[in-house]
Amino acid sequence: LAKTTQPISMDSYEGQEVNITCSHNNIATNDYITWYQQFPSQGPRFIIQGYKTKVTNEVASLFIPADRKSSTLSLPRVSLSDTAVYYCLVGAEYGNKLVFGAGTILRVKS
Amino acid sequence: DSGVTQTPKHLITATGQRVTLRCSPRSGDLSVYWYQQSLDQGLQFLIQYYNGEERAKGNILERFSAQQFPDLHSELNLSSLELGDSALYFCASSEGTGTEAFFGQGTRLTVV
Numbered sequence: 001l002a003k004t005t006q007p008i009s010m011d012s013y014e015g016q017e018v019n020i021t022c023s024h025n026n027i028a029t030n031d032y033i034t035w036y037q038q039f040p041s042q043g044p045r046f047i048i049q050g051y052k053t054k055v056t057n058e059v060a061s062l063f064i065p066a067d068r069k070s071s072t073l074s075l076p077r078v079s080l081s082d083t084a085v086y087y088c089l090v091g092a093e094y095g096n097k098l099v100f101g102a103g104t105i106l107r108v109k110s
Numbered sequence: 111d112s113g114v115t116q117t118p119k120h121l122i123t124a125t126g127q128r129v130t131l132r133c134s135p136r137s138g139d140l141s142v143y144w145y146q147q148s149l150d151q152g153l154q155f156l157i158q159y160y161n162g163e164e165r166a167k168g169n170i171l172e173r174f175s176a177q178q179f180p181d182l183h184s185e186l187n188l189s190s191l192e193l194g195d196s197a198l199y200f201c202a203s204s205e206g207t208g209t210e211a212f213f214g215q216g217t218r219l220t221v222v
Contacts, residue, residue: 034210038153041198041216041218042213042215042216043112043114043200043202043213043214043215043216044153044200044202044213045112045213046210046211046212049210087153098143098155098158098202098204098211099155099168100145100152100153100155101152102152103152
């Protein structure tokens with residue numbers, strides 16, 4: 001299972017774009033990169049998943065460089081309600097134990 | 111609503127007791143995961159089942175056990191409870207054993 005490293009916390013203001021980077025130097029060829037969001041006392045919620053280049057959905061974008069040793073979750077125009085913990089997971093699409101690291105605490109201020 | 115149902119939502123019990131937490135996965139999902147999250151702590155992976163069989167084990171205590179039934183619902187049994195077992199217990203399900211999983215709202219266990 002590839003180890004991931006994320007910043008412990010980040011602060012931002014409403015309306016700004018937030019980029020959270022995750023390092024995964026030992027990512028395997030068949031590993032995917034997945035991001036989850038968790039609010040206090042709630043279960044994590046799947047945000048986005050990608051394998052390479054760029055993936056975009058209605059919530060976020062995921063940028064993955066060619067070497068795939070890192071990835072960046074981009075949240076456009078954050079609001080107070082985006083204050084949460086964001087987790088980066090790396091693993092094979094099948095056979096993964098779905099182990100969460102410490103995550104990044106994002107605080108959005110007004 | 112993720113489609114994953116956990117019962118009960120809250121549970122208060124005494125030390126030394128045994129409790130059972132129940133999880134109904136999303137329709138069609140074969141994989142079930144259990145997690146423990148203590149106050150201000152991260153998500154600790156406990157165990158994973160796939161179509162009735164144990165697939166992976168994490169930091170699950172010997173006092174804890176789980177199973178997945180033929181109808182795919184799962185139960186997590188916690189015995190000889192200690193104060194330190196007080197936590198939120200989450201269940202998640204996924205179609206396969208991949209990384210896109212859907213989490214329930216959790217069971218908050220308080221051991222007094």
